[in-house]
Structure formats: structure tokens, C-alpha cells
Amino acid sequence: MEALGAAVGLILAGDGELLSIVGLSLRVTLMALALACAVGLPLGALLGISRFPGRGAVIVLVNALMGLPPVVAGLLVYLLLSRSGPLGDLGLLFTPTAMVVAQTVLVLPIVTAVTRQVVEDLWAEYGEQLRSLGSGRVRAVPTLLWDARYSLATGVLAGFGRASAEVGAVLIVGGNIAGHTRTMTTSIALETAKGNLALALGLGIILLGLALAINGAAFALSAAARRAAAA
Amino acid sequence: MRATPSLLPLALDRVGFRVGGDWLVRDMSFSVAGTGRTLLLGPNGAGKSVTLRLCHGLLSPTEGTVRWAAGQPCPPGPGRHAMVFQKPVLLRRSARENLLHALSLAGLHAQAAGERADMALERFQLAPLAHRPARVLSGGEQQRLAIARAWAVQPQLLFLDEPTSHLDPASTRAIELALDLFRAEGTAVLMTTHDLAQARRLADRVLFLHRGRLLEDRPAAAFFTDPHTREAAAYLRGELLD
């Protein structure tokens, strides 16, 4: 209970260490989310409307990757970036960039899989009409993404949720270095182990608030979609 | 936007379309030229919608050929041929944005597209609805918007699949009047309907289909007064066909 009071105190006082941790976490996660969207939205849309041999296997793979354990993603990126790894010369291990890469690996399958499903359904409805208007499949991608925007936003928020809550991947590739690669989740793990419950709890409250905000946004979005009769 | 020279005539030569072991359309030959209205009549399941999709290039014939003026296949698209489906498919955007989308596919730049869209909204009495989400419009308004969209891209041939089947008499009348705008632009029309009074009002020519085969290809007046086949006569009398 004491710890809870201290935690709220830290948040209200705008504690410097706490703010820098929150700031880094958000920067890393948002970067990863932006990258995952830049790749996953068009990729998922193409997967949704194309037909090729082996398509089923690709879809199963992408769906399975949604459940990729963060520590495994972290391990893979670690192997890639470690000094003896193929990208070791870049010297990215234990930097925020490495954490962005790891979280992108985690979020990309979610964005891709959700986009694939949503766009495939929409294509079933729009396909003939779009072809009738002279639109090829590739030209249809931006049209479909735009018209699926509300459903896609829900998927993107789910990706944000996953990235901001995970601890394994950023811990492995970031190293939890104070003031450099320490995020909310890795700090909570560390501070709890050290017995510094106030900071851990303060960060926990912020994370929880973030989760609430994300779900509130998702709810508001689907309401907006219904209002626009777009669903 | 209008491709010159003319794409017409459209000519089907012994077209057949099979799904699994069933021939949905068989041995279908006819051609469409000029600016008249050709009505495709026949009972449910006769193959009218399949025939329209074959003509429009949404289905590929299993046998035979669908050719346009130059003796070539021709994909659907602006300035070429357009289709209005029985149930209009509208994008999740405003009425005006639906038109802009079609016009951008037609290669128009923003300003020209805007002007053309506004002209279409005007012509089809949709101006007050321009900024409504297309999918909250009533069935009749949606169908009018779908037709306005087809008009905006200036097709040489327009396919309409039962465009008024869900509409009340006033909306039906509005659609029929709208078809006159196409005639004014020199667009030929190939359409289906189950409304025989409408067919009599609109048709210059009738193609009568039964079980995937073309049984009659006649001038409208002759078809309605003196059908040549037993099936067409029964259909016109409203009797069940075997």
C-alpha cells in the first residue's frame, strides 16, 4: 500500500527517470508499429487478394507467427545483430534500434494477418465492381485499405498493445541499460527484483492506463465506423 | 476518356460457359452495335446474369469467343464498357467520393474529376446527397448513384442487371429516365429485367434466353406481339416453363 502511494507520487511529480523510461518505451513501440504498418498493410492486402500456389501455407505461417513468443523473436534478432552475426558489423545490439527491430518482428505478423483477413473479406464484396471499373488488383490495394480503415485500426491497436506489453524481446536485444535501453516492462522486471516497488508499480499503472486507452480507442473507432455506416 | 474508335460491335460467337459438369450458357451467338437498348429476357436461372458477366469480361467463356470491334477481347473500364449490378456495390465513402474514385480510375485529374462528379450528381438528382455516406442511402438512391457512376465514365456499352428489381414505381421511373441520358451520350445498353411492362417501354430489341440458350433475337415490337418459340410465348403469358 505504501508502495502504491509512492508510485502515484512518482507519477504526479513527473519523476525524471520515470518519464525518460516511458518516453523511450513509447518511441520504440511507435517506431516498430510504423514499420510494421508500412510493410504489413500492403503485404497483408496483397496476400488477401492474390491467388498463388502455396498461399494457404503462407497464411498459416503468418497466423502462427502472431503467437511467436517474444523471447524467441528477441533471440532471433539477437543472433542476427550479435557481433558474430550477419549484421553484427552495424553494432546495433543493445541499442534502441535493436529493440525497434525486435518489436517490428513481433508486430508485423499481427498487422499482416489482420489486414489479410479484412481485405480478403472486402475483396469478396468489392472484387467484381472494382474490376468492372477497370481497377487491377494492385490498384485495388489502396482502395481496399482505405475502405477497411476502421477494421484495420483495430488490428493496428492490437499490435501496439502487444509491443508495449512485451518484455522478453526488448530485454534480450536491448540489454536493459539504464538511461539507454530501459523500457517500462524491463524496468518493472528489474525494479521488482531489486525490491523498488514504487517505481515498478508506477510504471505498471502507466502501462495499465495505456492498455485502457488503447481499448478505449478501439471501442470509439468501431462506434465511429458504425456511425458512418461503414462497418 | 471515350476511346476512339468505337469498340462496338460486341460479338459473341458460340459462347459456352461451364461450371463443373453443367453448361450454364451454351452456343450463344449475338452481337450488339449502335446506340439502342437490347433487353435480355428469360426466366430465373436462364443464364442472363452469366451472359452479362461473360460480355463484360468478368467471366471467361469455356468455349467460343467474346470479341469487340477490332476482333479483340476488351477488359471492362472507363470509356469502354461498364456494368450496374443488381445489388449496387458502393464504397464505404460519400456518394461524391464514390464518383471520384471511379473517375480517378478513369485517369482524370482531381479538378476534371471533381467537375465530372458534380455534373453526374446534378444529372441524376443526387446533388443534395453528395456528402452522405453512400451506404446509408436508400436502395433507390444507391442504384441511381451506381448508374451515375457508370454514366460519369462514359462507357460505349452499359450492362444493367435488373437495375430496378428492388425499387418502388417512382424510383423505377427515375432509373428509366436516367437511361435516356445514356442514349443522349450515344451509349448502347444491354440490360435484364423481369418487369415485362418495363421491357416493353424500354426495349428496341429482345434476346430471349432459356436454360442457357438464346432462343430468340428479335426486334422488340415483333417479339412482344408474335413470339416465335413456345417458351417465349409461355414466358410472356406468365406461365411456368418446364
Ligand SMILES: Nc1ncnc2c1ncn2[C@@H]1O[C@H](COP(=O)(O)OP(=O)(O)OP(=O)(O)O)[C@@H](O)[C@H]1O
Ligand atoms: N458461379 C456459379 N457456379 C455455379 N452455378 C452458377 C454460378 N453462377 C450462376 N450459376 C447457375 O447458372 C444458372 C444461371 O444463372 P444466372 O444468374 O445467369 O440466371 P439469371 O438468368 O440471371 O436468373 P435470375 O433471373 O434469377 O437473375 C443458374 O442455375 C445458377 O444457379
Ligand SMILES: [Mg+2]
Ligand atoms: Mg440474374
